[in-house]
Amino acid sequence: MSSSSGGGDPTATGVLVLAGTPIGHVPDAPTRLAAELAGADVVAAEDTRRLRRLTAELGVEITGRVVSYFEGNEQARTPMLVESLEAGQRVVLVTDAGMPSVSDPGYRLVAAAVEAGVRVTAVPGPSAVLTALAVSGLPVDRFCFEGFLPRKAGERARRLADLADEQRTVVFFEAPHRTEAALSAMAEAFGADRAAAVCRELTKTHEEVRRGGLADLAAWAADGVRGEVTLVVGGAEARPALATDPDSLRAAVAALEEDGMRRKEAIAQVAVRAGLPKRDVYQVVHIG
Structure with missing residues (x-):
């Protein structure tokens, strides 16, 4: 079952809460973080030891179940957490620092929860x-x-x-x-x-x-x-589109090579500027 709104009937299923954690100073923690951790049925943490240190500094006691959820086990743990959500439980996901799923575990669980029709929400927090x-x-x-x-x-x-x-x-x-x-x-x-x-x-x-x-x-x-x-x-300065005739493509690649760029990377960059597949520029440069 899928849901375009990212959630189902909150009275029938649980809630997945993506909780942002401090990237440095603990006082930067969102105000809601302590309440969510204390009230969770399940807390899924990237590192349970770091979670214990964080809750100690926040003065929070977790009464729910704590499970590890990191890159090495997230594929196996996701179905279990979805079962908890479908049973009506509130699952809070935290990573070592910052927002879950942003270069951290979380995306797989969010996608599975959405597919199951479970409501997904967040406690916005610090972001590197x-x-x-x-x-x-x-x-x-x-x-x-x-x-x-x-x-x-x-x-x-x-x-x-x-x-x-x-x-x-x-x-x-x-x-x-x-x-x-x-x-x-x-x-x-x-x-x-x-x-x-x-x-x-x-x-x-x-x-x-x-x-x-x-x-x-x-x-x-x-x-x-x-x-x-x-x-x-910083972003690149806007450049005019490169001419796509063979002589212009060869000249553009040669200019980049003269500046010290490897031919393979030069071909890739020229292809982007010219709006052509890399193989087309490669053929022009190497085959003629």
């Missing part, structure tokens, strides 16, 4: 995406969120090549030990001087926001980065 965007100093009128980049260099380069002409501000999550590699790859794909901000340990004691060009930020990150990292990158 919006916090980083707000303090970055970059345009915020239009933006997109790309989550974590692929770990493998080749896959990461292809993803960034696809984003090279994105005109909206782009927000990424990144692991601290991969931050320098990510910024270097962005400098190659987007240009060394593209404006960006590295937001580290947001709202925590050692919060730091570094702003500058991508190449300069990559050089800074080479000394090592610690803590939770969110990257905000």
